Amino acid sequence: MGRSREFDENVVLQKAMELFWKQGYEKTSLNDLVEHMGIHRRSLYDTFGDKHTLFLKTVDFYAELIKNKMQAGISNAETAKQAIRFIFDFTIEGYEDKQWGCLIVNSATEMALRDKEIEEKIEKIFMQTEQLLADLVRKGMETGEFSCKYDPEVLSEILQNTLLGIRVQLRMSASKEKLHRVADFFMDLLNN
Template identity: 85%
Template sequence: MGRSREFDENVVLQKAMELFWKQGYEKTSLNDLVEHMGIHRRSLYDTFGDKHTLFLKSMDFYEELIKNKMQARILHAETAKQAIQFIFDFIIEGYEDKQWGCLTVNSATEMALMDKEIKERVERTFMQTEQLFADLVRKGQQTGEISSNYDSKVLSEIFQNTLLGIRVQLRISASKEKLHGIADFFMDLLNK
């Protein structure tokens, strides 16, 4: 009979995700992972596979975590603009005060050119985010709270690129005041 796991897979996966998010793929060694996750190297391999597979699982875990946090708040927003404002605030203020930028954006800048699987995950996530923004903009345009002077697809692309820039600036410790100013400018654009 096989030995049962002595750890919660989601808990250690979250620890791996946080380490990759903070340090990046290349700077995170297997020893770093084993130590940070609090499991044996053999358990890491048996449960998650190699470092690359663990990284991909960490990216998936991150995407699900962030998506769930954002969707919960978006569903409770009374207006489309309120939902968009929440997204900006959520990104700028950080998840649980972690100012490491965004694991997806960090992975895109570090690995997407060299790794097809990471590139595909990043592209899928960016497309889903753009679609979410386009849906929110259309909803706001239908209710009249967002100007119809711009195409919802164009606004969603600008929104996505604004958020990407904010996420990169978060990684280099830009001031929150500056980033909220950028978000406020975009929110003003929705009225024109």
């Protein structure tokens, strides 16, 4: 009879996620993972597979975590404008004050060109986000909150790229004041 797991899979997966998020895929060794996760190498392989498979699982874990936080904030917003403002503020202020940028964006810039699985996974996440943004812009136009005459799909593409740029700048320690000015400009664009 096999030994039972002596750890909570979600807890150690979160630890792996944070290490990949902070250091990136290439700079994170198996020894780093074993030490940071607090499990044996054999347990890592038995539970998560190899480093690449573990990384893919951490990307999914991160995406679900952020999606849940975003959905909670959006559902608390009374208007589309408040929802988009929440997305900007959440992006700029970060998750639990971790100033490592965004694991998805970091992974896209580090690995997407040479790893098809990562590219496809990230492209799917980006498309889902863009659809969410388009829905919010469309809702704001229908309710009269936004008076701009741009197509909601185009605005969602611009908004997505603005948010991606903000996430990259966060990784480089850009000032939050600067990033909030960018957000303010976009919010003003919705009314032009």
